[in-house]
Amino acid sequence: MAYDPTSPVITEIEQRRLETGISWQKLADHIDRPLVWTVAAMLGSHPMPNTEARAVGELLDLGPETVAALQRQPYRTENAAVLTDPTIYRFVELINVYGPAFKALIHEEFGDGIMSAINCNVNFERRADPDGDRVVVTIDGKFLPYHW
Template structure:
């Protein structure tokens, strides 16, 4: 079984059981964003993590094996920027874009984060292992409307 099929089965079981990504992450003992990314095929789970998912969702070991397979990170289509910093942001969206969409829609409903009513901040965080960059994206949630 490939990661795409495993993702379909995981999302179907998640929906049938009425679970959130946060609840699955708690069972896996990982952060919600990382767990969601793994369930969407962008991360490789350990045997323990994959077993926790299939136990919680009532899925078989073929799904667990697929969750443990190496991830095809950044599997979204599109041109890749050549500037190194912009390339890394592109990579972040490639790897975590579907995860962020899924988590935002689960928390807020069907919609998106505004890029017009939007703030961004960059912070330097001192760290003995090397300073870290914190980028904060803050956009108003905009639900899709029906007409």
């Protein structure tokens, strides 16, 4: 399952979550997983272990097909339609603008290698600011040196 906002699985999850009033944070707390990881898994970006999938299935009263879909390995492909969403596009724009700078800084600080997108922690928070609240996204990725 890859993220597709029109898929029956995503539709069922969102419908049940909104009907019950259960927040993403409550779901993450319920399965004792990080917030961003939980949301990404429930939106189809990576598989959920059986125990966690069953627990959110019970909490949201999800059908067995949806619980099974949460456990499947997704196709991690680009969905061009999603890139038209203004919020998602801003993250793409951020990488387009700052990606080369991130790369240069990683190479200067760590050497020849990459930051892992698999072995990483992603955190999200809201921070009050007098000029308007701020969105804080932190990516804490493991450095992986190239081996030649």
